[in-house]
Amino acid sequence: MATLNIVNKSPFEKHTLSQCLSRAAPGGAILLIEDAVCAVIKGGAYAEQLVTGQQKVYVLEPDLAARGFADAALPDSINRVDYNGFVDLVTQYDLVHSWF
Amino acid sequence: MDDENDIGVVKRFLYVNRRAPHGSIYALESLETVLIGAAFDQDVSVLFVDDGVFQLKKDQQPDALGMKNFSKTFRALEMYDVEKIYVEDESLSERGLSVDDLLIDVESLPRNKIGALMDAQDVVLSF
């Protein structure tokens, strides 16, 4: 079983991302949506922590674009997905866990 | 169990409670879901992590605020055959609490076992 964890909070405001990362089992994925997308910006305080984790990391492209980061540089191992990609992730993983 | 709720499939449901009670309604409405869900004969586990552990604190007195003291209802979970109730050790210790501060018996798990518990489910509902 592998879990898709969805996080929607900015790590600069809430601890949700680190709370998720400290429990999520290896082999799963983290999808960052809504305000959580700011975590992936290269050079930011959280991007490195994300790519060294044991989960694949995805970020929702339209939420990045909405916040002015459509063309932002991201660490190489972080993958952008659109809503179709979001749907595909939901089907590829066995279980979806949204962390609020 | 009545036939109305017999849908013939048993799934592993995990309810994850990560928020403190009273400051918002999530804890109360989560408990309502667990109680309704119990009637469906599913394989139910309930997990309290982060501020969710405060939901189980003994001696809550929200009555003076005119708010419902639903913490007493956690004692009824056993009667609903909800017996797998987990609390994360670190969430308790970080908040200066131990299992002795809780109003029901729980199974405590270290943080590094929580991921496996989550991965073992069919459905995770987090409130």
Added chain:
Amino acid sequence: MKIAVVVNEGPYQHQAADSAWHFVSAALARGHEINRVFFYHDGVNNGSRLTTPPQDDRHIQQRWSELARQHNLDLVLCVAACQRRGLVDADEKKRHGKDADNIADGFRISGLGQLIEASVEADRVVSFGD
């Protein structure tokens, strides 16, 4: 694949209702079945037909109603959450002696059991909230 969706926040205050709608739209477009969208907590406010956003903004309630009409979606508002927050359909209006109802087209009010049932029947459950 069969996917159940849970919406735990109302419109406009948080992005959750928007994210849920975009997700449901994309899932339907990709040929998946959405067996139910269950609105809980403040999420029930998505179903108020009295919502009147400014004309240059998206109309979140109408978007849900339209999607329900096009795809025969089952949009369920939790009855206990509705009662607390003043969401009333014709039956609830009668039962509680209210002078109005306010449920939008395509939504219906029902119990929490609908959330459990949808979760049991679906292959995946995806929650949106805050």
